[in-house]
Amino acid sequence: MINGSASDRIDVADRGLNYGDGLFETIAVRGGAPRFWQRHLQRLAQGCERLGLPAPDSQYLASEAAALCVGVERAVLKIIITRGVGGRGYRPPTAAQATRIVALHPWPDHPSSNADTGISARLCETRLGHQPLLAGIKHLNRLEQVMARAEWNDVDVAEGVMLNNAGEPVCGTMSNLFVVRGGVLMTPDVSDCGIAGITRQRIIEIAGEWGMRCDQTRLTLDQLRQADESFVCNSIIGIWPLRRIDAWTFPVGPITRRLVGAVAEQAG
Amino acid sequence: MINGSASDRIDVADRGLNYGDGLFETIAVRGGAPRFWQRHLQRLAQGCERLGLPAPDSQYLASEAAALCVGVERAVLKIIITRGVGGRGYRPPTAAQATRIVALHPWPDHPSSNADTGISARLCETRLGHQPLLAGIKHLNRLEQVMARAEWNDVDVAEGVMLNNAGEPVCGTMSNLFVVRGGVLMTPDVSDCGIAGITRQRIIEIAGEWGMRCDQTRLTLDQLRQADESFVCNSIIGIWPLRRIDAWTFPVGPITRRLVGAVAEQAG
Numbered sequence: 046m047i048n049g050s051a052s053d054r055i056d057v058a059d060r061g062l063n064y065g066d067g068l069f070e071t072i073a074v075r076g077g078a079p080r081f082w083q084r085h086l087q088r089l090a091q092g093c094e095r096l097g098l099p100a101p102d103s104q105y106l107a108s109e110a111a112a113l114c115v116g117v118e119r120a121v122l123k124i125i126i127t128r129g130v131g132g133r134g135y136r137p138p139t140a141a142q143a144t145r146i147v148a149l150h151p152w153p154d155h156p157s158s159n160a161d162t163g164i165s166a167r168l169c170e171t172r173l174g175h176q177p178l179l180a181g182i183k184h185l186n187r188l189e190q191v192m193a194r195a196e197w198n199d200v201d202v203a204e205g206v207m208l209n210n211a212g213e214p215v216c217g218t219m220s221n222l223f224v225v226r227g228g229v230l231m232t233p234d235v236s237d238c239g240i241a242g243i244t245r246q247r248i249i250e251i252a253g254e255w256g257m258r259c260d261q262t263r264l265t266l267d268q269l270r271q272a273d274e275s276f277v278c279n280s281i282i283g284i285w286p287l288r289r290i291d292a293w294t295f296p297v298g299p300i301t302r303r304l305v306g307a308v309a310e311q312a313g
Numbered sequence: 314m315i316n317g318s319a320s321d322r323i324d325v326a327d328r329g330l331n332y333g334d335g336l337f338e339t340i341a342v343r344g345g346a347p348r349f350w351q352r353h354l355q356r357l358a359q360g361c362e363r364l365g366l367p368a369p370d371s372q373y374l375a376s377e378a379a380a381l382c383v384g385v386e387r388a389v390l391k392i393i394i395t396r397g398v399g400g401r402g403y404r405p406p407t408a409a410q411a412t413r414i415v416a417l418h419p420w421p422d423h424p425s426s427n428a429d430t431g432i433s434a435r436l437c438e439t440r441l442g443h444q445p446l447l448a449g450i451k452h453l454n455r456l457e458q459v460m461a462r463a464e465w466n467d468v469d470v471a472e473g474v475m476l477n478n479a480g481e482p483v484c485g486t487m488s489n490l491f492v493v494r495g496g497v498l499m500t501p502d503v504s505d506c507g508i509a510g511i512t513r514q515r516i517i518e519i520a521g522e523w524g525m526r527c528d529q530t531r532l533t534l535d536q537l538r539q540a541d542e543s544f545v546c547n548s549i550i551g552i553w554p555l556r557r558i559d560a561w562t563f564p565v566g567p568i569t570r571r572l573v574g575a576v577a578e579q580a581g
Contacts, residue, residue, distance in 0.1 A: 057321050096456070096459075187332035188454045195404065
């Protein structure tokens with residue numbers, strides 16, 4: 046659905062295609078409704094503010110999403126907002142008319158055991174560039190993630206951990222990263238690169254409700270290697286414990302198990 | 314024209330839109346033909362190799378470009394190559410079917426005096442992230458340029474100079490940068506960020522033919538400030554002397570003038 050009309054084609058002059066000038070959200074649909082809608086909408090609005098885009102009309106978006114989700118048990122809802130059609134040239138048009146795309150995708154066929162027994166991951170060679178101006182938001186410039194995900198074909202490796210220019214772990218190619226050390230949760234700060242994930246934020250809040258310390262901080266590779274527990278998360282996979290990163294192994298520990306359950310069960 | 318058919322619409326599932334997973338070329342059309350076609354095609358092929366994309370069929374591209382340029386005195390030809398339609402997820406499809414877009418745009422209405430009397434520019438606050446994996450090629454992840462170009466509305470400022478994370482000048486938002494110091498040309502190295510422009514390369518070669526030294530190197534802000542002459546260039550504007558960058562002023566010097574003429578007159 047594009048700007049409220051049934052369509053799957055956009056103008057080749059759209060700035061989303063030409064410059065990646067826009068944002069997206071990837072939302073889990075369960076039982077006919079998008080989960081954590083308000084949170085996704087809020088992040089989208091924050092992204093729009095950062096890019097100087099008019100925020101999309103939330104009522105239009107909600108009704109379009111609802112229409113697509115009717116009777117859908119499990120799917121992925123993807124929203125893309127771009128700065129719309131513009132002439133050639135980087136300069137944003139003064140009166141940009143945003144393009145609003147809402148589309149339903151099949152639920153990915155990840156092994157259901159991933160959340161129980163954990164996954165194998167690798168350290169990616171592709172580094173995340175330092176760009177505080179674009180960090181945190183879910184914009185359409187994703188070549189770093191594409192290059193990182195293209196590094197491996199081994200079906201037994203479910204995710205790759207990406208480092209920043211300083212060699213510090215920041216996130217997975219499609220997920221946020223957490224470690225547990227001495228009962229304390231740590232997740233890399235995303236103010237210089239990476240995305241501020243919705244599930245990441247939920248975990249920070251759940252930890253708060255449990256009275257468990259959760260630091261958003263710079264994480265060193267040694268701290269990751271020496272973690273008691275480690276996991277990745279996003280809105281579609283929930284939490285996947287990391288059982289292995291290359292040669293490093295981790296147990297699927299009690300705090301991770303408790304969070305897997307809490308994240309899956311929480312309504313929203 | 315999309316994949317050889319007359320169309321101006323692409324699939325919303327195209328990875329060019331979703332991730333900026335592709336490349337582009339912006340080519341001057343003069344007297345019915347694209348200028349420096351082989352150079353643009355070669356850079357496109359290099360970009361494809363860097364991104365792991367199959368290079369587009371050069372015969373198809375050439376015939377599509379030729380068809381669009383028939384009888385066109387002056388225009389801009391834009392080519393976009395993307396990794397094509399893929400499912401959701403960063404992983405490139407194993408058998409990617411590239412999308413090939415060839416479109417004609419109007420010649421921009423920059424003042425014709427820019428090349429003679431020079432332009433005013435500004436130093437942009439938006440920095441270029443350090444990303445050697447993507448530097449040099451003309452990929453579709455251009456939010457840094459969009460953000461930089463959005464910094465000013467003053468019509469008397471024709472370009473912005475962008476710095477890297479270390480505060481060193483690298484390029485303009487839409488151009489490459491050169492300085493002249495003591496009869497020597499210098500242009501910032503583009504192996505960590507920036508684009509390896511076609512006109513930049515032509516200038517390096519012209520300098521070589523003239524027996525003039527031209528260093529591709531790290532340039533400091535002081536070296537720029539203290540330049541005898543300074544200019545920006547791209548395939549559409551040719552060369553624009555920099556008469557001013559914020560409060561710094563420069564003369565339109567003899568080497569720049571000679572290069573303006575050589576770049577404009579060279580066949581290709």
